[in-house]
Amino acid sequence: MPGYASHDVSTLSGGEAQRVSFARTLANKPRILLLDEPTSALDEESSGAIEGLVRKVSEEDGVTCLMVTHSPVQALRLAKRTMFMAGGKLVSYGPTKEVLHAHGSL
Known part of the structure; x- marks a missing residue:
């Protein structure tokens, strides 16, 4: 995630932390993602960003996503x-x- 390399993890918002977690997971090039309510406790904007990431990896990258x-x-x-x-x-x-x-x- 551009611009986040120097950020202390404790200063990230919930949505930012969730996106960093996604980036870390995707770095391993998984074929399947198991997601347990990845947007719970996030505001609407952050939820939308996470949903966009899920949609992108599923549709564009061909990763199977199983989400609760x-x-x-x-x-x-x-x-x-x-x-x-x-x-x-x-x-x-x-x-x-x-x-x-x-x-x-x-």
Whole structure:
């Protein structure tokens, strides 16, 4: 991330720290990213930046992203396919809009 090499990690905002974490992870050239609510506790602008990074690595770099989210709106923005879980069990899997609609999440 240009301009961040001299920053002390303790001075970074939540969104900046999350982007640095992404950069560090992507430096290893993963084929799959497992993301557990990567935008929780971030403001709207930082969330948008993280979503943009997820979209870029998925679409442009061909990295498979498996992301946990409790936000149906976020799932709709980012996911082509969705797994819906309830009580710790997989309830359904398929195209995001269909799955979310079937479970009253839209």
